[in-house]
Amino acid sequence: MTLNPADEAFAARLRQTLPEEVFRSPAPRYLEEPRGRWVGQCGVLALPRRVEEVSALVSAAAAARVPVVPYGGGTGLVGGQVMPEGPAPMVISLERMTAIRGVFPTENVLIAEAGAILADVQLAATEAGRLFPLSLAAEGTARIGGNLSTNAGGTAVLRYGNARDLCLGLEAVLPDGRIWHGLSRLRKDNTGYDLRNLLVGAEGTLGVITAATLKLFPRPAAQGTGFFVLRDPQAAIDLLALARDQVGEGVSTFELISGQGLRFLAETLPDIRQPFDTPPDWSVLIELGLPRGLDPEAALADLYAAAEERGLVSDAVIAQSQAQRDAFWSVREHIPEGNRRIGAISSHDISVPISLIPEFIRRGNAVVAGLGGFRINCFGHLGDGNLHYNVFPLPGRSKADHANQAGEIKRAVHDLVNEMGGSVSAEHGIGRAKVEDLERYGDPVRLDALRAIKAALDPLGIMNPGAVLRA
Structure with missing residues (x-):
């Protein structure tokens, strides 16, 4: 389907029916995405305030066959918010619709x-x-x-x-x-x-x-947060099962953290206070949210005692104040920033069946090692099977030194994920970064259904062309 750019003539027609306050000059932030992989383009930038204005903008785009890129906060990590190729789109930012x-x-x-x-x-x-x-x-x-x-x-x-x-x-x-x-x-x-x-x-x-x-x-009446040092990733799976047996749905968060991630933090963000003097190879950040009458700190202590008896854990720190809870979360939340400062060669937002996580980590490390010398920071939301499995250069080298290997590493990791019944996009989406991955690993019947849905709802192909499905 041939699309047309959001040119000056199109902009002039929009201004005849919509208030001038809807339109802005395209600022660089609307053309960027956090990882710097693409630079977008924009013929018209519109900031509607009411749904009727959005309707008028999209109606005009459909009539003129102009592509439309919806824009939220711009924080997506797979390029869905920028359109680097094709006719210049109309970008519709929802930032004034905040009620x-x-x-x-x-x-x-x-x-x-x-x-x-x-x-x-x-x-x-x-x-x-x-x-x-x-x-x-x-x-x-x-x-x-x-x-x-x-x-x-x-x-x-x-x-x-x-x-x-x-x-x-x-x-x-x-x-x-x-x-x-x-x-x-x-x-x-x-x-x-x-x-x-x-x-x-x-x-x-x-x-x-x-x-x-x-x-x-x-709102949970009481919350408790603890860092537990693990024997290995299998111990994390067993600890999660034990936590659910003891606390049930009170387990709100169960985050797997590797020693490599903590070492990256110590190297790049030394002011972030870490819970252990020496970063353990594996740990989990656990948060409980319990109803009135139950003590989450006591529940965490009981969990640690039961886990230690089973040989799953060897140390723990349980937050005794809100300040300590915030410090624990600061560690987890700054791991991506530590990664960014080191510079990943290839990053992977993947999921596999929870019970297969230890096997995936073992096999994934072996696959990556077979491609050369690298460091791996594997961390993420173990409770729902979502890992961020990121590959980094050895000390003294940069990701630029391995630019020619990035595709090979990604393909090897994603092939393994697919072989193990996992997903190559657990929570970040497809965007433009993973269109080829969706085509490679997606079920053909499902892909045909997705294309049929797209054709039925968007027969002109104006909505965010090139994202999720190839334009």
Whole structure:
């Protein structure tokens, strides 16, 4: 399908029907993505304030066959928010649509516009005495529309699920410009195909999410956080099972951390206070959220005692204050920054069945070692099987020295993931970075279905062309 650029004539037609305040000169931040892999382009930058304005923008784009790139907080890591090739698109940023339209504490429901920053959604829930549990490192800048469009994961998936699991309904503008008024607060609505779940995770390729009905939860009365030193990755799997046996759904977070990640932190961010004088080879950050009357610190101590008796753990530090909890989380949240400063040759956001994680780590390390001398930082959300498996140069060398091996390393790791029944995109999405991976590892019948859905909802191919599916 031939598309046309968002040129001056197109911009002039838009200005005849929409307020001048909607339009901005394209600033560099709308053309960049965090890892610096692509530089986007933009013919028209629009910042609508109301869903009717989004509808008018998309309707005009459909009539002129102009590509549209929806833009949230710009924090995505797979290039879904920039369009580096093809005719210059219209970028629609939702950053002025930030309202919390309603909070219903007795229903555990909150309605937010797509441009609301994740941290502000969390705060609105807190002020209502509730919890919105989606939590990730970029929550101070990520916007809820982008979180839903990428089906964001984060640190609390173990207990509360991905962004998809936290959404009851959507308001969205479809590729022909029509508004879907789907902000349902119902928990049960069995009335045919689920358009909500088509748009969640579609990365802006099937429409523009403009608002969402979100699930809230009771706030845990007490929280406890601990760092446990592990015997090995298998011990982490056994410890998770033990924790669930003892605490049930009270286990909110279970993060696997490798010694390499802690050593990178010590090297690049020495001011980050670490829980152990010598970084252990393997540890887990555990957080419990328990109801009134239960003591999470005592529960963590009991868990450690039972795990030590089984030979799973050898040391632990349990936070005794909010300041200590924050310090523990600071370690986990700065690991990606430590990685960035070292410079990864190849980064992988993967998942495998939880029980196979130790085998994947063992086999993955062997595969990478067979390609040369490297350092590996394997960490992530072990409770839901999601690992960030990143490969780095040896000391004294840089990622530039191995630029010609990046593709080979990625292919070898992803081949292993696929062989083990895993996914090469656990929580970051496909974007533009993994289109080829989706084609290589995706089930052919599923891919045909995805293309059919895209063709049915977006027959002109104007919505974020080149993301998820090849344009």
